[in-house]
Amino acid sequence: MDKPHLNVSAAIIFNEARNRILITRRNPGGLHGNLWEFPGGKIEAGETPAECLKREILEELGVEIYDLVPYETIHHEYAPFIITLHTFSCLIAEGSPHPLGCRELRWIEITALKDYPFPEADEKIVSRLLEDFTPEARKLPLSDTLDLHTFQPREVKDLVKNYLAQCHEAGFTQVRIIHGKGTGTLKRIVHGILESSPHVLSYSTAPETAGGWGATIVKLVKP
Structure with a gap:
């Protein structure tokens, strides 16, 4: 007999400084009672x-x-x-x-995730987060896309400057920087860097298929 297949969504909710994650503890009872998890729930038809x-986040935590x-x-x-777990990084709008x-919730540092018991599916997400947030993993990847979601605001200026310099040296002619929509603060910081960079020819808001106003397309000066 085939096992039931559950499709579930879960949120990796960062605080505004992007240095802590919100985790929740399940109520007692059931297969995963009292374990910690990333909040979310079953996808409805x-x-x-x-x-x-x-x-689910509005129902479970009372925030958008x-x-x-x-x-x-x-x-x-x-x-x-069998479970398919879809995860998204995100922020709380307000409140x-x-x-x-x-049962309860906690804001914890990402490196502290290893100290909490999670269901096996969530543990795979924990492992990925811990890998992404080690110093080695956070070295700048040389690709045509830079996603700033996992970096703290204080890191952004040097990060973007170094990224542009490396991409220019490697011969990239166009890159995409994902800064998110949010309040627009991070976007303004990025655009300020682009304005003064000697490696930038022009920049514009990304098309909807590439992130819309949550991302910027940057054309680079040819080396």
């Missing part, structure tokens, strides 16, 4: 994973989220069922979350 997540960016999709088989549908 007709919902996209992102729509599900916005609904925004700036959702797909992070990782995990497939995991438990004894009674403070409350444990309306869970």
Whole structure:
């Protein structure tokens, strides 16, 4: 007999400084009672994973989220069922979350995730986050896209300057910088750097298919 297949969305909610993540503790009982998890829930018929997540976070924590960016999709088989877990990094629009549908919640540093017990599917997300936030993993990747979501605001200026210099030296003629929508502060910081960079020919808001006003397309001067 085939096992039931659950499609679930979960939120990796960062604080504004992007140095802490919100985790919630499940209520007692059931397969994963009292374990910690990334908040979210089952995707209902007709919902996209992102729509599900916005609904679940409002119901479970009493806040709205925004700036959702797909992070990782995990497939995991438990004894009674199979789960596909869609995760998104995001921010809270306003207000403070409350444990309306869970036992408790905590804001923790990312490196502290290893100290909390999670269900096996969530543990795969924990491993990815810990890998992404080690000093080695946070070295600047040389590709045509720079996603600033996992970096702290104080890192952005030097990060973007170094990224542009490396891409110019490597012969890139166009890159994309993902700064998110949010309040627009990070976008203004990025655009200020682009204005003064000797490596930048021009820049413009990305098309909707590439992030819309949450990202900027940068044309570089040929080396």
